[in-house]
Amino acid sequence: MRPLALPAGAARFVAGGGRDVAADQLGVALAPGEHLRLVDNAGDELGLGVADPDNALVRVLATPADGLPAIDGALLGVRVERALAWRTRLGLPGADRAYRLIHGAGDGLAGFACDVLGRVAVVYAYGAGLLALARQLAEAVVGFARLDGAVVKLRSGKDDAAIDRDVVGTVAERALASEHGVAYEVHPRGALNTGLFTDLRVARRDLAELAAGLRVLNLFSYTGALGLACARGGAAAVTSVDTSDGVQAWARGNFARAGLGGDAWRFETGDAVRFLARAARDRERYDLVIVDPPTFSTARGAPWSLPRDYPALIAQAAAVIPDGGLLWLAANAHGLGSLAKLALAGLRTAGKTAAIAVQAGLPPEYPTVAAQPGDRYLQICMLRLG
Numbered sequence: 001m002r003p004l005a006l007p008a009g010a011a012r013f014v015a016g017g018g019r020d021v022a023a024d025q026l027g028v029a030l031a032p033g034e035h036l037r038l039v040d041n042a043g044d045e046l047g048l049g050v051a052d053p054d055n056a057l058v059r060v061l062a063t064p065a066d067g068l069p070a071i072d073g074a075l076l077g078v079r080v081e082r083a084l085a086w087r088t089r090l091g092l093p094g095a096d097r098a099y100r101l102i103h104g105a106g107d108g109l110a111g112f113a114c115d116v117l118g119r120v121a122v123v124y125a126y127g128a129g130l131l132a133l134a135r136q137l138a139e140a141v142v143g144f145a146r147l148d149g150a151v152v153k154l155r156s157g158k159d160d161a162a163i164d165r166d167v168v169g170t171v172a173e174r175a176l177a178s179e180h181g182v183a184y185e186v187h188p189r190g191a192l193n194t195g196l197f198t199d200l201r202v203a204r205r206d207l208a209e210l211a212a213g214l215r216v217l218n219l220f221s222y223t224g225a226l227g228l229a230c231a232r233g234g235a236a237a238v239t240s241v242d243t244s245d246g247v248q249a250w251a252r253g254n255f256a257r258a259g260l261g262g263d264a265w266r267f268e269t270g271d272a273v274r275f276l277a278r279a280a281r282d283r284e285r286y287d288l289v290i291v292d293p294p295t296f297s298t299a300r301g302a303p304w305s306l307p308r309d310y311p312a313l314i315a316q317a318a319a320v321i322p323d324g325g326l327l328w329l330a331a332n333a334h335g336l337g338s339l340a341k342l343a344l345a346g347l348r349t350a351g352k353t354a355a356i357a358v359q360a361g362l363p364p365e366y367p368t369v370a371a372q373p374g375d376r377y378l379q380i381c382m383l384r385l386g
Contacts, residue, residue: 004036011040014047014060017371019105021058032129035071052111052127054156059111073136080140083107087365098177099365100198106367114141115198117186118177121150131165138168151188180205183257195223199378202363208233214287219272224251226290231260239266241275276316289317292330306333314346323386331379339379354383
């Protein structure tokens with residue numbers, strides 16, 4: 001384990017709870033996955049880290065408060081056991097439940113994440129240098145959470161198209177995972193997105209409580225989870241819009257599995273912007289519009305950027321909502337700024353006013369360290385128009 005002296009600023013950051021150290025401050029070349037003993041300029045121990053050059057970071061995984069053990073399976077097991085205890089306190093684990101078990105630095109595992117999806121888990125490593133440890137982490141997750149298996153995926157800016165990198169135990173291509181009494185189809189062996197975003201667990205519960213009797217429009221609907229929550233909550237109608245025929249078929253299956261059939265549940269394959277333009281022209285009205293767009297996309301043939309293009313989309317959505325209706329917005333982006341300010345810009349374009357009814361973010365099973373406030377990437381804002 002190579003000793004590495006951190007400059008004063010980085011040393012203060014780690015001592016104050018920081019766990020993702022910018023490698024450009026260090027002035028040395030780092031090999032992927034290299035284990036490092038971090039010290040300050042006086043030689044005092046600060047922690048143990050792993051080099052993650054894919055993200056130009058050193059991931060701090062142990063500190064003097066831990067007794068500075070080796071970064072190995074035993075340390076990962078301790079981290080998983082503590083993480084599971086917190087989720088158990090939240091009432092999340094169960095025979096077929098879906099929830100976030102490991103969330104990076106907030107669980108002492110900077111550079112890693114893990115979702116439990118029914119009887120299996122998906123472990124994400126955010127850099128290629130972390131893959132060896134990810135295998136050990138997957139083994140610990142399967143053991144402590146008593147699962148059938150886990151799949152390891154690389155989620156790196158250099159390789160975001162990668163899928164399975166390792167498998168522990170048995171993991172099927174498709175499975176069912178439940179949340180709030182609803183079963184969703186998930187694909188743990190497929191692409192990075194498995195069909196259910198666990199960071200929106202609380203949002204789905206809250207939307208179900210609001211939706212009774214409402215006409216709901218769910219844009220960028222993916223596998224239909226937000227719209228299904230509304231339908232289960234008693235919505236009068238739900239229209240789901242997505243560009244992919246495949247995910248629309250997936251969404252139909254989720255609705256059917258929940259016993260929801262009939263004309264009240266529509267699935268439109270197409271572009272959200274074009275759908276809103278047509279809906280405004282035809283004077284369609286929706287009591288609740290859900291907008292959860294991608295951070296970046298080229299699906300429309302031209303680059304979509306959330307910070308640049310979201311206000312115009314918000315203006316279009318507001319045009320099909322009557323006074324007293326609800327506009328529910330989500331943004332999944334680091335360094336975006338205020339979603340409420342983007343909403344205000346869009347509402348001004350539409351000539352609308354609104355009151356903010358809800359501002360929210362990550363649920364409690366997504367802890368982050370206070371020293372890294374930018375890790376709290378999710379913003380949710382719901383507005384009541386008029």
